[in-house]
Amino acid sequence: MLRCEAVGKRYGGGRWVLRDVDMEVSGGDVLAVVGGNGSGKSTLLRILAGLSRPTTGSVSGRPPRIGYVPDRFTAPDRISSLSYLTHLGRIRGMSASAARTRGDHLLERLSLVGGRNAALRTLSKGNAQKVALAQALLVPPDLLVLDEPWSGLDASAHGVLAEFIGEVAAQGGAVVFTDHREAITETHAGGAYVLGDGRVTPHGGRHTGGRLPxxxxxxxxxxxxxxxxxxxxxxxxxxxxxxxxxxxxxxxxxxxxxxxxxxxxxxxxxxxxxxxxxxxxxxxxxxxxxxxx
Amino acid sequence: MIALVRYMSTVLLLSQRYLAPLLLFLGLVAVLTSSDTGPLTATYASVAGALLPCSVWLTTALVGLEDQPHRSIVVVSAGSRLRVLLATVGTATLWCLLLTAAGLVLPLMLGAHSPAPADLVLGTAAQLTCAFTGMAVGLVCSRLVFRRQGYALVLALLLLLAVLLGDGVSPVRTMLTHLQDAPDSSAALVPTSLMLAAATGLLATAAAVTQAITRRKA
The missing domain is CATH 3.30.70 (Alpha-Beta Plaits)
Known part of the structure; x- marks a missing residue:
């Protein structure tokens, strides 16, 4: 599905954040990108999501429906979480009522604390992260890109997040996520890429594209x-x-x-x-x- | 596109960042046109001039509402950066149209005038010329292009000065001098429409430049 060939990235005349990255993501894959702070994980994910253009190399086969969860979710000031999800659903082409129902359902599953009609900025980091996650799943994505999705989420939301990842993969979508903790990537991913020095190496994992039954x-x-x-x-x-x-x-x-x-x-x-x-x-x-x- | 404009308008409305430029505009219009009994052609020319800085402010405020991670989500949801930029322009136009409506009606309430249809058409065209030029300046000086708001502010003020004083290059300057000398509104309609077209071209150019810079920076 999605193919990166010899992708390199630098901002302006700065150092190369990524160099010669080759990666292939197919439907049903759950892939982890592992690396330390500042190793270029977020940049790679932004390139996969189509937010950033590689300086060199090419990315092809990007699917139309992409869900993206940034590492830091800073909400627009005063809109409520449910209204935010309704608006984003409409932007994705859903009807207002369908978007509202879907958003409500997702927040229910993630057990959002703080009220879905409260302004987003009053939510705690973890609860804001849940809203960020919900917006990426309003329509079943063909490619779900998650930047450190586990950080800030409580234990019960961890389980729900794993369920979401499983559901997307089961519906033929691909999931790519980052985390700096190997334990998490090993339990959740079907395969992993390790980022270091701007280069990517495939790493262990069960490259079967599925989950352990x-x-x-x-x-x-x-x-x-x-x-x-x-x-x-x-x-x-x-x-x-x-x-x-x-x-x-x-x-x-x-x-x-x-x-x-x-x-x-x-x-x-x-x-x-x-x-x-x-x-x-x-x-x-x-x-x-x-x-x- | 409608969903995007709705969303951006809601966010702008809730943030209350529209209030300062709106009040500035209403204040300027009140000062410039109260107890004014002259021809409406000149009155609407000054109202249009007042809209110029307000549209710059409104546009930068609108773009500045969203920081990068949040804009990324909107871009991924909408499917392309260009669509989001066009929706930003659309939302700014919508809000400038509201200001234009206020700018048309207020002088009639504050002064003694007998408006003809030609006056109203001219007033709309003149204000939109300034609004589009202001939006062009606002886009180029927005957060999309400048991370540092100080530089953006200085550049915006310089560009505003250039647009107001630049003889022969700026549609605003050409239009305003022309309107001061025009005998009546119907005579000024054709040259003003030409300037409106020029301002639309300017806005399109500014949007293209902004898009190119945002893509490069991303």
């Missing part, structure tokens, strides 16, 4: 009979994350280990509350959860 397993003590035996879930192979929610234990298990984990649970007299396929993400949707010892 995961299973979410919810266990509880059986309603009657003997109580189950405690298991060290975080030490069980395949368990990526475990948390306690009320009386239930929520496990996130890699697909290939799901059967073994399920068998262990049943052997220890746990009762299965639910078993669902899930996207590859680190945090839980509900967010609240202590690790099970």
């Amino acid at each position: 995961m299973v979410e397993l919810v266990l509880a003590a059986p309603p009657a009979g003997t109580p189950p035996i405690e298991v060290d879930w975080s030490g069980t192979p395949g368990v990526v994350d475990s948390a306690r929610r009320g009386g239930e234990i929520v496990l996130r298990v890699a697909r290939e280990h799901a059967d073994a984990v399920l068998l262990t649970a049943l052997r220890h007299r746990w009762s299965v509350v639910s078993l669902t396929g899930a996207a590859d993400e680190a945090g839980f949707r509900g967010g609240a959860g202590r690790a099970v010892r």
